Amino acid sequence: SQQGEEDPQALSIQEGENATMNCSYKTSINNLQWYRQNSGRGLVHLILIRSNEREKHSGRLRVTLDTSKKSSSLLITASRAADTASYFCAPRGDYKLSFGAGTTVTVRA
Amino acid sequence: EAGVAQSPRYKIIEKRQSVAFWCNPISGHATLYWYQQILGQGPKLLIQFQNNGVVDDSQLPKDRFSAERLKGVDSTLKIQPAKLEDSAVYLCASTPAGTGNTEAFFGQGTRLTVV
Numbered sequence: 001s002q003q004g005e006e007d008p009q010a011l012s013i014q015e016g017e018n019a020t021m022n023c024s025y026k027t028s029i030n031n032l033q034w035y036r037q038n039s040g041r042g043l044v045h046l047i048l049i050r051s052n053e054r055e056k057h058s059g060r061l062r063v064t065l066d067t068s069k070k071s072s073s074l075l076i077t078a079s080r081a082a083d084t085a086s087y088f089c090a091p092r093g094d095y096k097l098s099f100g101a102g103t104t105v106t107v108r109a
Numbered sequence: 110e111a112g113v114a115q116s117p118r119y120k121i122i123e124k125r126q127s128v129a130f131w132c133n134p135i136s137g138h139a140t141l142y143w144y145q146q147i148l149g150q151g152p153k154l155l156i157q158f159q160n161n162g163v164v165d166d167s168q169l170p171k172d173r174f175s176a177e178r179l180k181g182v183d184s185t186l187k188i189q190p191a192k193l194e195d196s197a198v199y200l201c202a203s204t205p206a207g208t209g210n211t212e213a214f215f216g217q218g219t220r221l222t223v224v
Contacts, residue, residue: 033212042202045213095159099144
């Protein structure tokens with residue numbers, strides 16, 4: 001199965017704190033993508049990290065990839081209320097785009 | 110650039126009725142995906158098209174679900190007859206190609222309630 005498994009299932013943090021979530025997968029990949037979904041909306045692409053990259057930044061987001069451990073992490077720094085959402089990883093080795101159950105992040109004011 | 114368009118946004122039907130959802134992907138995007146997302150779960154891939162051909166429909170309940178993508182552009186997903194467990198958000202997404210090296214763009218989804 002190419003889909004990733006996100007951990008933890010849920011995360012509650014105070015505004016301004018950092019949030020870290022992890023993704024594990026089982027197959028070889030070309031890249032790994034992270035998506036965000038606000039309540040009741042479609043998914044939005046956040047960041048793509050290629051298999052030959054180890055770390056990537058985009059604004060307040062930092063993604064790491066360890067292909068030897070088949071895992072990735074997403075760090076959101078200085079969280080805001082607008083970061084309240086579900087986050088999904090999508091490891092991509094071929095044409096499929098599959099998702100796990102995601103990590104639900106709640107940012108408290 | 111216009112995004113992925115889906116309609117309707119909401120639909121309520123009685124069980125055993127039929128329903129159809131429509132998706133218009135971003136212009137030029139060859140790959141189109143349909144997902145079913147039940148409340149509290151991640152999106153489950155139902156069917157993937159590459160142009161007007163089916164690449165993967167292994168998780169599509171073919172006894173009641175059907176999908177088509179005529180002319181390789183817009184697509185419709187149909188459920189007939191609907192069951193209570195079909196209540197979910199149906200998401201459509203598109204990518205420029207099927208190689209997986211690009212991001213996917215999602216529509217806002219159609220929320221289906223079967224009563």
